[in-house]
Amino acid sequence: xxxxxxxxxxxxxxxxxxxxxxxxxxxxxxxxxxxxxxxxxxxxxxxxxxxxxxxxxxxxxxxxxxxxxxxxxxxxxxxxxxxxxxxxxxxxxxxxxxxxxxxxxxxxxxxxxxxxxxxxxxxxxxxxxxxxxxxxxxxxxxxxxxxxxxxxxxxxxxxxxxxxxxxxxxxxxxxxxxxxxxxxxxxxxxxxxxxxxxxxxxxxxxxxxxxxxxxxxxxxxxxxxxxxxxxxxxxxxxxxxxxxxxxxxxxxxxxxxxxxxxxxxxxxxx
Amino acid sequence: xxxxxxxxxxxxxxxxxxxxxxxxxxxxxxxxxxxxxxxxxxxxxxxxxxxxxxxxxxxxxxxxxxxxxxxxxxxxxxxxxxxxxxxxxxxxxxxxxxxxxxxxxxxxxxxxxxxxxxxxxxxxxxxxxxxxxxxxxxxxxxxxxxxxxxxxxxxxxxxxxxxxxxxxxxxxxxxxxxxxxxxxxxxxxxxxxxxxxxxxxxxxxxxxxxxxxxxxxxxxxxxxxxxxxxxxxxxxxxxxxxxxxxxxxxxxxxxxxxxxxxxxxxxxxxxxxxxxxxxxxxxxxxxxxxxxxxxxxxxxxxxxxxxxxx
Numbered sequence: 001x002x003x004x005x006x007x008x009x010x011x012x013x014x015x016x017x018x019x020x021x022x023x024x025x026x027x028x029x030x031x032x033x034x035x036x037x038x039x040x041x042x043x044x045x046x047x048x049x050x051x052x053x054x055x056x057x058x059x060x061x062x063x064x065x066x067x068x069x070x071x072x073x074x075x076x077x078x079x080x081x082x083x084x085x086x087x088x089x090x091x092x093x094x095x096x097x098x099x100x101x102x103x104x105x106x107x108x109x110x111x112x113x114x115x116x117x118x119x120x121x122x123x124x125x126x127x128x129x130x131x132x133x134x135x136x137x138x139x140x141x142x143x144x145x146x147x148x149x150x151x152x153x154x155x156x157x158x159x160x161x162x163x164x165x166x167x168x169x170x171x172x173x174x175x176x177x178x179x180x181x182x183x184x185x186x187x188x189x190x191x192x193x194x195x196x197x198x199x200x201x202x203x204x205x206x207x208x209x210x211x212x213x214x215x216x217x218x219x220x221x222x223x224x225x226x227x228x229x230x231x232x233x234x235x236x237x238x239x240x241x242x243x244x245x246x247x248x249x250x251x252x253x254x255x256x257x258x259x260x261x262x263x264x265x266x267x268x269x270x
Numbered sequence: 271x272x273x274x275x276x277x278x279x280x281x282x283x284x285x286x287x288x289x290x291x292x293x294x295x296x297x298x299x300x301x302x303x304x305x306x307x308x309x310x311x312x313x314x315x316x317x318x319x320x321x322x323x324x325x326x327x328x329x330x331x332x333x334x335x336x337x338x339x340x341x342x343x344x345x346x347x348x349x350x351x352x353x354x355x356x357x358x359x360x361x362x363x364x365x366x367x368x369x370x371x372x373x374x375x376x377x378x379x380x381x382x383x384x385x386x387x388x389x390x391x392x393x394x395x396x397x398x399x400x401x402x403x404x405x406x407x408x409x410x411x412x413x414x415x416x417x418x419x420x421x422x423x424x425x426x427x428x429x430x431x432x433x434x435x436x437x438x439x440x441x442x443x444x445x446x447x448x449x450x451x452x453x454x455x456x457x458x459x460x461x462x463x464x465x466x467x468x469x470x471x472x473x474x475x476x477x478x479x480x481x482x483x484x485x486x487x488x489x490x491x492x493x494x495x496x497x498x499x500x501x502x503x504x505x506x507x508x509x510x511x512x513x514x515x516x517x518x519x520x521x522x523x524x525x526x527x528x529x530x531x532x533x534x535x536x537x538x539x540x541x542x543x544x545x546x547x548x549x550x551x552x553x554x555x556x557x558x559x560x561x562x563x564x565x566x567x568x569x570x571x572x573x574x575x576x577x578x579x580x
Contacts, residue, residue: 060332101335102365109335110364113355116328120360123332123340130293130314130338150356153325161317 207232272409393522
């Protein structure tokens with residue numbers, strides 16, 4: 001399977017999707033495309049024709065504002081037609097800006113109020129242990145989101161419960177709406193924090209490298225006795241020069257149809 | 271006297287025996303709430319998140335998404351105020367079947383005082399779409415209600431004091447989650463009450479009839495949301511006036527809910543409850559006096575309602 005091509009398709013589709021509305025959370029969508037590609041096309045035990053299959057692996061996008069990146073991934077994986085991506089944020093859509101498990105096929109948990117999705121993922125991992133079905137639970141947390149106290153409440157408890165069926169990622173793109181994360185309220189050093197909270201920690205120097213993220217997930221699956229946090233050093237707006245150049249401004253911004261087309265061309269050529 | 275927390279623990283034990291999907295999550299108040307003993311019986315399914323109520327609510331939502339049926343517990347203010355956003359998003363907005371138990375609401379917090387006195391919990395929860403709110407008036411009703419609430423699919427918030435409450439329901443009591451109980455029929459005035467003061471109101475109604483010939487219709491509005499509009503409107507159509515009695519701020523609680531229900535056919539309505547002021551420490555008799563919630567205050571409110579309709 002050509003994961004590089006798939007990751008490019010996901011980037012292109014999420015840009016088309018956001019382009020159909022005119023603006024959206026572009027930066028934080030582009031920074032997590034590689035991990036989504038690997039989870040949905042290599043690692044997760046899922047069946048797009050049976051989105052609610054019992055015992056399936058689950059995924060929680062705790063940074064729920066990156067919904068369009070997940071939707072583009074799900075469409076590419078066959079959960080729904082790609083045309084649906086163009087309904088993003090339109091009245092009555094099944095694809096709201098922030099993830100809604102009751103609306104979108106393939107979305108396992110509602111998220112958007114930051115900190116909560118991660119806690120839900122911990123609950124899902126514990127539920128799987130209680131039921132004993134051997135499912136894996138994956139979650140992506142934002143670095144800015146890690147300022148929420150609830151993240152650390154959940155981190156403590158997950159370690160205490162030895163939830164080694166839970167693999168979480170921090171999308172450490174180092175920016176939030178109001179500025180650089182470590183200038184607003186420092187979340188660094190993330191790896192040390194998670195270790196101190198009793199988690200296995202893996203660090204990926206280039207969180208937008210398919211090979212590096214792949215190696216980390218592969219290693220995480222061998223670790224036992226504790227949940228795993230994989231800290232991904234990512235670039236907000238990755239793969240689109242205009243978005244990367246905006247820096248902190250890439251969190252949410254408008255792109256004209258011409259800019260979207262130019263960005264798609266740029267991704268195709270990369 | 272029924273010990274509410276003992277009834278709670280007994281009912282939970284029965285539900286957990288019957289169904290492996292029932293899970294209990296405490297937040298460091300299991301000893302206070304009487305649920306600690308369940309840990310030995312069901313060590314895999316009786317959990318404690320520690321002092322982290324927000325995590326408790328979202329963890330429960332995650333478990334519910336997996337098909338489990340979690341119950342979460344704390345004191346009333348921490349089971350509502352403290353986890354309000356988690357209740358609104360992880361539970362209600364995500365449509366997750368989580369049951370929330372908040373003990374010692376309002377003045378039943380007694381010696382824990384103002385910080386622990388949930389006087390706004392009904393108001394907070396009532397404004398969240400999809401939530402149901404239940405407050406039992408004795409341990410018989412609690413025991414009858416829990417299996418019904420367990421089989422109802424959807425989030426429910428329950429508030430009740432953890433210690434004793436004088437029982438007045440008979441053993442054959444039948445519970446309907448969505449129908450208020452007409453405990454006593456009357457023709458002069460409707461008293462719509464919930465929780466702690468329903469028992470005292472019932473006694474007062476009998477006394478008022480015997481001593482002064484005032485015929486009081488007593489409604490136990492055990493489910494504050496969705497409120498039973500039909501029973502309320504039928505009662506006030508007959509009596510022409512109403513008194514609400516609650517152990518909660520009169521702003522946002524039962525009084526507000528009843529006024530909303532009666533707005534289509536308004537009648538004069540007076541109120542007993544916490545008059546938009548903060549809580550404080552004290553035993554129940556002191557607190558009922560401080561908050562103007564004594565039997566005498568209730569009688570005055572009934573007579574005021576009667577005078578207003580003339």
